[in-house]
Amino acid sequence: MPKNITIFTSNTCGYCVMVKKYLSSKGATYEEVNIDEHPERQKDAYALSGQLAVPVTVVTKQDDSQQVVVGYNLAQLAPALT
């Protein structure tokens, strides 16, 4: 399991809900940063992903390397959790 997972979300984003559901189904815990409630954190999401989009999932592994997954992308999310 990763050391830490952070998800950037917004209030109305259906794909964000799916990422959270997927992580929960895998028993993964995560910190959520909602950019509607914390607009000052938008720039963090952009800096990490290079995209103006959520969800952005940042997986920090045990060796402190990071993997950033933009969108609800099972092909990237699943291996990122191992």
Place this chain on the structure above:
Amino acid sequence: MSENNPVHDVITIGAGPTALSAAIYTTREDLDTVLLEKGVIGGLASITDWVDNYPGFPDGVAGLELGERLQKQAERFGAKIELAEVTGIHPKKGLVEVETTDGIKRAKTVLIATGSDYKRLGITGEDEYYARGVHFCATCDGAFYRDKKLVVVGGGNSAAQEAVFLTRYATHIDMLVRGPKMRASEVLQNEVKKHAGKITVHYNTSTDEIVGQEGKVVSVKSTHNNKSVNFPTDGVFVFIGLKPNTGFLAGSGIELDEIGLIKTDTKLQTNLPGVFCAGDVRSGATMQIASAAGEGATAALLMREYIDHLARTPQVHT
């Protein structure tokens, strides 16, 4: 029948309003039902800001909430939703095999309810600036445009609905409508008019190119009455109609119509035995959430009839 690869009564491909409505009916008939979803449970409805025309919600309902309510209702009766992508489908020995990213699954009946997705413009800049200034989901990405200028392309229900949604963030929205009037419902057009201070609608305006500088979108080049017009903007949201999600059917032998929608008979059955289709992806669909849900229920009853018929008919497989 192997426990590792059981034969389900019903597999739905997709878990939008059509499939979830079907699952409410099939599970109540005690049919073992699995829904396979590669995207968002609730489908396109779940990424729509607000739904005002679904029966039973007099004050409207958030698309996300509608999707979650449908999911809960289907799961209450035993529907199982699996997050997987379908890559192929074919009949085999009286059953239907569904190839997925999680392996092959088998069922007596399959309901294709993959719905539709937003069309792309196919113009310069659209791919280059995708998710970096060009977007197809206002509820996902709108929050990045607080106090910014936006362009919304399209004049249908989605374009009108999402333009109104985006007024909560943007300072101003130029709405580019290709024809002389909007195709959106009167109610939605009135909603746009209520936001006239923030939304300016430009009719007879084609969208020709999305222009960027230093990695960011800066303007949209358009043509209005044969004259070139430039709209400075921070981002572009595109809602120009829907395209059916049928790419995974290549090579399956399922018959499509001239625009790629799945052909069915009056019993919602495709040309492959045991394979049904309903909702936005079906030829003749009205592309409404309420009709998608209704078709899902109808398909469920017809699949039950098909399964009953299978049970009464001796099967000969070669």
